Amino acid sequence: MNCVFFIVSSVTYAMKAKNALERHGIPCRVEKIKNVASLGGCGFGIKVPKDYLSVAKNIFFSEGINIAEITDCGAKYG
Amino acid sequence: MNKYIYFDNAATTVNKPDCVINSAVFAMQKLANPGRSGHDLSLYAASEIYECRKEICRLFGYDKPENVIFTYNATYALNMAIKGFAKNNSHIIISSFEHNSVIRPVHALASDESKNISYSVFNASLDDNGILYDFSSKIRANTEIAVVTLASNVCGKIMPVAKIAEICKKKGIILICDAAQGAGCVPINLKSLGADVLCFAGHKSLYGPQGVGGAVFCTEKKPKTLIEGGNGANSANPNMDGPLPESLEAGTLNTPGICALKAGIKYISKIGIEEIYERNLELIDRLTENLSSVKGVKIYGLSAKRTPTLLFNVRDLSSEAVAGILNENNVCVRSGFHCAPKAHMQLKTGENGAVRASLSFTNTKKEIDAFSYYISRI
Numbered sequence: 001m002n003c004v005f006f007i008v009s010s011v012t013y014a015m016k017a018k019n020a021l022e023r024h025g026i027p028c029r030v031e032k033i034k035n036v037a038s039l040g041g042c043g044f045g046i047k048v049p050k051d052y053l054s055v056a057k058n059i060f061f062s063e064g065i066n067i068a069e070i071t072d073c074g075a076k077y078g
Numbered sequence: 079m080n081k082y083i084y085f086d087n088a089a090t091t092v093n094k095p096d097c098v099i100n101s102a103v104f105a106m107q108k109l110a111n112p113g114r115s116g117h118d119l120s121l122y123a124a125s126e127i128y129e130c131r132k133e134i135c136r137l138f139g140y141d142k143p144e145n146v147i148f149t150y151n152a153t154y155a156l157n158m159a160i161k162g163f164a165k166n167n168s169h170i171i172i173s174s175f176e177h178n179s180v181i182r183p184v185h186a187l188a189s190d191e192s193k194n195i196s197y198s199v200f201n202a203s204l205d206d207n208g209i210l211y212d213f214s215s216k217i218r219a220n221t222e223i224a225v226v227t228l229a230s231n232v233c234g235k236i237m238p239v240a241k242i243a244e245i246c247k248k249k250g251i252i253l254i255c256d257a258a259q260g261a262g263c264v265p266i267n268l269k270s271l272g273a274d275v276l277c278f279a280g281h282k283s284l285y286g287p288q289g290v291g292g293a294v295f296c297t298e299k300k301p302k303t304l305i306e307g308g309n310g311a312n313s314a315n316p317n318m319d320g321p322l323p324e325s326l327e328a329g330t331l332n333t334p335g336i337c338a339l340k341a342g343i344k345y346i347s348k349i350g351i352e353e354i355y356e357r358n359l360e361l362i363d364r365l366t367e368n369l370s371s372v373k374g375v376k377i378y379g380l381s382a383k384r385t386p387t388l389l390f391n392v393r394d395l396s397s398e399a400v401a402g403i404l405n406e407n408n409v410c411v412r413s414g415f416h417c418a419p420k421a422h423m424q425l426k427t428g429e430n431g432a433v434r435a436s437l438s439f440t441n442t443k444k445e446i447d448a449f450s451y452y453i454s455r456i
Binding site for chain 1: 112113114115116121124125127128131132143144309310311312313314315320321323324
């Protein structure tokens with residue numbers, strides 16, 4: 001899948017990230033991670049088309065949204 | 079059901095708008111547990127909860143929805159902040175107009191000898207300069223926390239919280255503001271208010287249902303947890319740490335209550351808090367003027383800046399007797415001490431309490447005149 005998965009600390013931050021991206025017209029989707037063992041417990045993230053990787057990172061940085069990890073969709077966390 | 083004149087809005091508002099009821103019903107029918115599962119109905123619930131956090135921020139002029147913590151009520155939020163920030167060997171300052179939701183947790187901390195926590199009470203019945211002077215005089219080297227109500231639930235007086243916050247900032251004191259009475263009827267901007275934590279009740283002037291309240295944290299400091307449990311995040315970790323809000327929200331949230339609260343806030347925001355404040359002032363001024371002309375009525379604790387609340391007694395009758403007579407006429411008020419005994423001591427009603435008429439912008443001049451008539455007939 002040609003997208004990236006931004007892992008955040010909680011569903012609230014996933015919603016905050018979604019709000020921030022949508023304000024900038026960036027398509028995205030909140031998902032629960034599928035491989036909980038690798039994260040050490042339940043967690044949420046936001047999937048974004050790969051083309052928007054760098055602009056999404058900048059938006060998250062400017063909005064104070066800490067990203068725990070970035071992976072390819074379908075890889076480590078589903 | 080009879081038509082009531084409802085003047086007990088400081089206890090809770092009734093006749094919630096349809097949008098509030100519909101939102102609660104919708105949530106109960108359609109929304110799952112937020113922040114737990116990955117299916118659409120759980121994510122939809124999480125989205126609705128986040129929208130309510132945003133709505134609360136919009137109302138209070140703040141910009142961090144993630145710092146809005148949901149609780150069962152304002153009392154829980156106050157306990158969470160007070161006990162969460164309290165340190166051993168420290169000192170706390172509270173006002174004489176605090177509700178038992180502040181007095182009791184502070185007293186409980188001070189009663190635990192192992193903590194060595196003490197507290198002082200400043201006089202809230204003075205004018206603003208007097209309050210600031212008395213507040214400052216209570217500060218000690220080990221003062222860590224101050225708790226001040228935004229508005230008295232007994233007489234409606236609005237406290238100079240922003241000025242107290244300036245003093246607290248200089249002294250490094252955490253200021254917790256109890257906005258149970260002010261939120262929704264007094265304009266609040268958290269950036270200019272300067273409190274570190276603002277606690278609110280959802281079911282009063284915010285027009286949400288009972289069973290939902292919360293706190294907005296405007297500080298980077300995090301309190302110790304009051305309770306721990308599942309929060310949908312980092313679940314392999316036995317410690318409930320991590321960022322707000324989940325680190326202070328153990329257990330399933332009251333999703334229907336929170337969705338209904340969101341609708342309530344939208345409802346009052348559409349009217350405008352400034353407009354509500356002005357309407358309330360007009361109503362309470364009329365009631366004050368009416369009752370001032372009734373022989374035998376004594377009014378207590380009048381102040382220029384106030385919520386629509388009036389405290390009074392009729393001759394030497396007990397407040398319960400007056401409230402009982404009013405109830406026979408389908409008029410709802412609250413009598414007694416209003417869970418704020420120190421305020422009554424200060425207002426010289428500490429022996430028998432008083433009658434509290436607390437209005438809402440939905441009340442009418444006609445109701446006020448009818449109420450005044452009933453009082454004049456007692």
